[in-house]
Amino acid sequence: MRAIQKLGTGKAQLTDKVPIPSYGPNDLLLKPLYSGICTTDLHVLYHGMGREEFPLTMGHEVSAIVVGIGNNVDTYVGSDRKIKVGDRVTVEPLFPCEKCDPCLQGKMNLCSNMSHLGIFDEGAYADYVRVPSHRTHRLPDGVSDLAGTFIEPLSCAINFIDKSQMKPGNFVVILGGGSIGQLALQVALASGGKVILSEPVAKKRELALKLGAHAVIDPINDNLIERVKDLTDNKGADIIIECVGVPATVSQMLKIVKRGGRCVLAGAPVKPVEMDFLPLWYGEVELVAAHATAWQFPRAMTLIELGLVDVEAALEQIVPFTEAVRALEEAYKSNEIGKMVIKHN
Incomplete structure (x- = not known):
């Protein structure tokens, strides 16, 4: 499959030689639709944030479609809605251990042993991405694929x-x-x-x-x-x-x-x-x-559904996947550029 990977500080490439991720019994396999370019992604690429072993597939702001479901996966966390192939979802990209003191206090964003999509874990700038099922949210019908990319920020x-x-x-x-x-x-x-x-x-x-x-x-x-x-x-x-x-x-x-x-x-x-x-x-x-997010995803989706926030207001450009490396470079070099979003298809 294709992926945008960090090879080292300031070095990224588009490759088509990355294997489709395997996924475990508690995971989902997703096919991204849109991915956002965030300042954090620029910190990862240019400032050494995150994993030190490369290559690393980048990207953590994402809307996607479920294409594979682990054997132990049933419903979305906090609901009785069954997870189905074809569901549109977004992902909380911080993956907590759920065992440390902050996690046990409900402060998952302060996890002492966290992983994170596109920072430590293989990310969403790819044709497919594996995620823990309990970190996904089904997109409401009133939230578009593009708007779904903005739920994390x-x-x-x-x-x-x-x-x-x-x-x-x-x-x-x-x-x-x-x-x-x-x-x-x-x-x-x-x-x-x-x-x-x-x-x-x-x-x-x-x-x-x-x-x-x-x-x-x-x-x-x-x-x-x-x-x-x-x-x-x-x-x-x-x-x-x-x-x-x-x-x-x-x-x-x-x-x-x-x-x-x-x-x-x-x-x-x-x-x-x-x-x-x-x-x-x-x-x-x-x-x-204020670090990352702590139980705000449902409220974010509601604000979009009610029209109280225009998440696309700062959108500068939607770029095709094949131009994502260029877009990352432009976003880093210019303070004038607004939000850039990668379209995967």
């Missing part, structure tokens, strides 16, 4: 808002207007927040305004600190959600949050960050992180 965005403990009427500043920032913006709006987005790329600021942002800030040409003060009656924002993970934006959080506010580190910092923590102490600011 939307679930991450919901986790960001959950971790923020946001209340209706709170001022929320989102740092970063990439696809995940735009999803976080929409979830915050649906939750009653007054949302400000900071983003240097003009077309991403324009998209945020179309989606309902109360204000946008160009952090290159505007004074971010003064603009946030002006927009929040000189108090600072109740909530900061950092969606980039670079030192500049991470260090900005404590400069624009109000005393007693809350900062959520949602982006993955791949470089060390220097911060002045005096404002954290002096203002009793809460600084938390």
Whole structure:
């Protein structure tokens, strides 16, 4: 079968010489329909995140069709719906051990022994992928194949808002207007927040305004600190959600949050960050992180079904599978590009 594989740092290839995965009694074999290109995939390819043995088939945001069912598999977890060949599904790509302390506390996203689709386990950038059956969700009829690809990042965005403990009427500043920032913006709006987005790329600021942002800030040409003060009656924002993970934006959080506010580190910092923590102490600011997803997939599907979130709003391009390596390179090299999705057929 075909697969997009990482061969080493910054090196990926399209090959047609990968065997179709075997699957166990508790697994499903899926045929992907669409796969998303996520910043995490770029961290895997270019920054050394994940498995150190190669080749590695990449990809973890996916909508797919069930083509094989393990002997012990019966129904979808949490329902009495039988799993059938031909079902459209999406996958929670983090595979917990279900035995460690975090797993036993229900915090599967903090598993001490986790595997992960496309990071440690063979991923979804392929003609077929094996997944544990209990990490799949059947796509509702009201969610398209394309929209199904966005359920994982939307679930991450919901986790960001959950971790923020946001209340209706709170001022929320989102740092970063990439696809995940735009999803976080929409979830915050649906939750009653007054949302400000900071983003240097003009077309991403324009998209945020179309989606309902109360204000946008160009952090290159505007004074971010003064603009946030002006927009929040000189108090600072109740909530900061950092969606980039670079030192500049991470260090900005404590400069624009109000005393007693809350900062959520949602982006993955791949470089060390220097911060002045005096404002954290002096203002009793809460600084938390949000990693992956924790039981948000059903809520994400409901938000799409109800039309409360437009998951395709930041979609820049649908690329054929044969051009996926090029798309990964372009996504890495340009901050201007929005969300790119791979079509498998």
